Amino acid sequence: MALPLAPSAHHLPPYMINMLHHSATNSDIPTSTSNPPLEVELRYPSGYTERFLLPHPNSTRPQKDRTLHPIDDLTTTISVILHLTTGPIGPHTKLCPLLHSAYTTSNTSLFTTTLSTLNQLLSSPLKLTRPSTPLIHHFLAQLYDRSIAPHLKPLTTRRAPKKPTSAIYGELQPAFLSTIFKKTALGPGQVYIDLGSGVGNTALQAALETGASAHGLEREAFPHLVSALHLQQFHIRCMLWGLKPGKVQLYHADFLHAPHLTDLLLPEADVVVVNNFRFEPETDVALRGLRRGQVEEGGEGCFYEAGGCGEVEESEEGGGEGEGEVWKVEECAYAEESVSWSRREGVYYVSTKLR
Numbered sequence: 001m002a003l004p005l006a007p008s009a010h011h012l013p014p015y016m017i018n019m020l021h022h023s024a025t026n027s028d029i030p031t032s033t034s035n036p037p038l039e040v041e042l043r044y045p046s047g048y049t050e051r052f053l054l055p056h057p058n059s060t061r062p063q064k065d066r067t068l069h070p071i072d073d074l075t076t077t078i079s080v081i082l083h084l085t086t087g088p089i090g091p092h093t094k095l096c097p098l099l100h101s102a103y104t105t106s107n108t109s110l111f112t113t114t115l116s117t118l119n120q121l122l123s124s125p126l127k128l129t130r131p132s133t134p135l136i137h138h139f140l141a142q143l144y145d146r147s148i149a150p151h152l153k154p155l156t157t158r159r160a161p162k163k164p165t166s167a168i169y170g171e172l173q174p175a176f177l178s179t180i181f182k183k184t185a186l187g188p189g190q191v192y193i194d195l196g197s198g199v200g201n202t203a204l205q206a207a208l209e210t211g212a213s214a215h216g217l218e219r220e221a222f223p224h225l226v227s228a229l230h231l232q233q234f235h236i237r238c239m240l241w242g243l244k245p246g247k248v249q250l251y252h253a254d255f256l257h258a259p260h261l262t263d264l265l266l267p268e269a270d271v272v273v274v275n276n277f278r279f280e281p282e283t284d285v286a287l288r289g290l291r292r293g294q295v296e297e298g299g300e301g302c303f304y305e306a307g308g309c310g311e312v313e314e315s316e317e318g319g320g321e322g323e324g325e326v327w328k329v330e331e332c333a334y335a336e337e338s339v340s341w342s343r344r345e346g347v348y349y350v351s352t353k354l355r
């Protein structure tokens with residue numbers, strides 16, 4: 001049975017990139033004409049440009065609902081690109097601080113001449129076959145700032161009294177996910193699944209960073225709706241940066257009642273991530289049942305926090321489907337700032353199917 005998919009922008013014609021790309025302040029146009037924003041364009045590795053609306057430094061308007069200040073976004077983008085082309089001590093090390101100070105002192109002519117020098121340096125299209133980790137993390141910060149930050153309040157406060165605790169939203173941070181992808185050696189040609197994918201963060205990062213085919217299943221309507229916008233912006237921004245991610249599919253589905261998952265996806269899965277923070281114990285038990293007889297040999301699952309998957313040694317799954325399977329379960333530590341709901345370090349589990 002086919003599941004409802006978030007629309008994909010895989011075949012988006014290039015001209016749409018110019019219609020859809022964001023200004024760094026979205027539609028946050030100041031009403032005051034005395035402190036107008038500075039409007040500039042930045043060239044990306046694909047040759048396409050993005051418009052940035054930089055609020056006047058004296059502007060008292062707060063940056064609503066955004067996580068990345070446009071001037072920091074602009075200078076970090078330039079640094080990340082030039083670092084790849086001219087090395088760590090390239091011209092950006094002098095020109096980006098100059099751009100920053102021209103902005104803060106409202107020296108518009110110095111700002112525009114410095115930016116045009118930088119745009120010239122960025123003018124030869126760059127082929128980014130294997131993006132660096134700083135590039136991936138900056139790409140994700142930009143995407144998050146434009147697609148998720150404006151929806152964060154309703155995402156994190158939609159807690160209708162009758163909703164189960166498993167509907168509570170939370171995120172694994174990009175650096176932590178990079179560690180998981182390295183640890184599980186996820187790569188091109190492999191299949192990654194996030195059970196309870198929220199707005200699709202982990203699936204998008206998996207496809208971008210590793211080239212794997214990534215799938216996410218989310219039961220709640222609002223995060224799934226945001227994931228559709230997120231996926232579309234992801235593809236547009238991949239074109240802007242000249243990046244070729246793995247395929248991504250985000251489904252509106254309950255992973256406990258999705259024949260598509262059990263019949264087609266899990267038998268092919270190499271890595272399955274479950275962020276079971278706040279899942280009910282019965283969901284954790286059902287998840288254990290789900291993995292039996294499903295995940296490929298060598299396939300891995302990551303389970304977080306005090307979930308129901310807490311065995312820490314090799315164990316034989318007995319009874320019914322998956323009888324005789326052997327799973328190795330490793331308890332691992334994650335660093336501070338790895339998850340959105342706590343700044344503290346914690347533990348997670350990596351289960352590997354041995355046979």
Ligand SMILES: C[S@@+](CC[C@H](N)C(=O)[O-])C[C@H]1O[C@@H](n2cnc3c(N)ncnc32)[C@H](O)[C@@H]1O
Nearest residue numbers: 166167170171172196197198218219254255275
């Ligand atoms: C803590 S969030 C994790 C989001 C994302 N995986 C991450 O780690 O960044 C858990 C998500 O699982 C979803 N969820 C809970 N039970 C589910 C189910 N049975 N089927 C699909 N999604 C479910 C919730 O709605 C929520 O968005």
